[in-house]
Amino acid sequence: MLEQAALSPPPLIGPRSAETFGRARRVFPDGTTRVTIERDPIPRYMHHGESAFLVDVDGRRLLDLNGNFTTLIHGHAFPPVIKAVTHQLRSGCCFANPTEIEIALAELLCARIPHLDRIRFVNTGTEAVMFAIKAARAFTGRPAIAKIEGAYHGAYDWVEVSQAATPQTWGDPEHPAPTLHYRGMPRAVLDDVVILRFNNAEGARRLITEHAARLAAVLVDPMPSRGGLISPTPDFVSAIQETARRHGILVISDEVLNLRQGYEGASALYGLAPDLFALGKIIGGGLPIGAIGGRSEVMAVFDAASGRPALPQGGTFSANPLSMAAGLAAMEALDRAAFDHLERLGDKLRIGLERIIARHGAPLSVTGAASLFRLHPRRKPPREFRETFLTPREVAVMTELTRFFATEGIVLPNAAAACLSTPMDEDDIALVANVFDRFLNQRASLLDTIKG
Ligand code: PMP
DSSP, rough: OOOOSSSSSOOOOOHHHHHHHHHTTTTTTSSSOOOOOOSSSSOEEEEEEEETTTEETOOOOEEEHHHHHHHHOOOOOOOHHHHHHHHHHTOOOOSSSSSHHHHHHHHHHHHHHHTTTTEEEESSSHHHHHHHHHHHHHHHOOEEEEEEETOOOOOOOOHTTTTTTTTTTTTOOSSSOOOOSSSOTTTTTHTTTEEEOOOHHHHHHHHHHGGGGGGEEEEEEEOOOOTOOOOHHHHHHHHHHHHHHTTOOEEEETTGGHHHHHOOOOHHTOOOOOEEEEEEEGTTTTTEEEEEEOOOOHHHGOTTTSSOOOSSOTTTTTTOOHHHHHHHHHHHOHHHHHHHHHHHHHHHHHHHHHHHHHHHHSOOOOOOOTTEEEEOOOOOOOOOOOGGGGOHHHHHHHHHHHHHOOOOOOOOSSSSSSEEETTOOOOHHHHHHHHHHHHHHHHHHHHOOOOO
């Protein structure tokens, strides 16, 4: 059993958050409106954000390594976004007509991202993934998709399959079982989803070929965050690309999160040439957004020039000018120098954390790239989702790590990607490394409870 005394004192969350949560529980089932909100045991209510920092309703200031789930690449209240959105708000926030600003954001993205010839805007990453899959179906006339076990792609039924597979449900490693995600989910969904294991090139080749006649697309996130934030191996990338191409199956790259890896996005970094992209998060500058993009020939499914489009796509708030203005301001500021800065800080942090782990001989490892990192209670970095599955003791260690960081004034996401933002500098990296070093010093006995 874990010694209670070995853990951080729980509250950390002040009385105002506690009181607010009491109110919230009377109106929201489970007290919040997002399952992803972290709580220990209650959530921290935020008062405001300033640059790389958050200030909660009890006045605690914390370095933000969450950035609203990696969205806020410039941190909070980024002045160019404030200026652009304020200006737009005065001119109206949405119309049943297109605006010039949506073209400007589209031009910027199409100019930067290889293979992104045409684009359509929606409001969330979930919608972007959903329409990318529908576009692949409309283009190929086939119903099914292949996706990676444990990868998160939002809340569309087909992509929720095996999102939270467990050792009890995931089945044979060579033929991973598609698993249901919620009670009452139609079992028919499972018939149209083939599950691949990340970085298993041979398995991907075999399974895609086996199901080729039914597959519209292979949906891949180049570095699935909830799947472990693990780098793809070159042979896995080429196995997907080549096998899909051979059978006329489209490759959809979900870069809702990983676009932040570089000026041209993540696919370009890992040698993937997608037919379609799903985008979101950073391209909205902190406002709700999603986008589907890709090769002109495939994106023609949205084209109504010769009558009804093969795939109709609308949306009351799609391409709303506030999101467009915020996104354009954020993306314009995200030049190559900004990505270089983030990459330098990210490398420095990951190397620093690895050195500290080695010095302590701790049963931990680090994964990630560019501005993203994730810590694992594993001596060797995991190579795929199944290796990231945690025992209750390992969960306890990671919970304690997040709690310790919170005590020291840093928000560290527990089971997802942590991220850096452009306002951060070397001092912030040093602070994170120092707090981690202290954690390993002060929680050595807790770490001894896991094998790693
Ligand atoms: N795909 C990926 C890779 C994501 O990380 C997310 C969100 N975390 C989504 C899709 C869904 O995006 P949204 O929450 O905007 O619907």
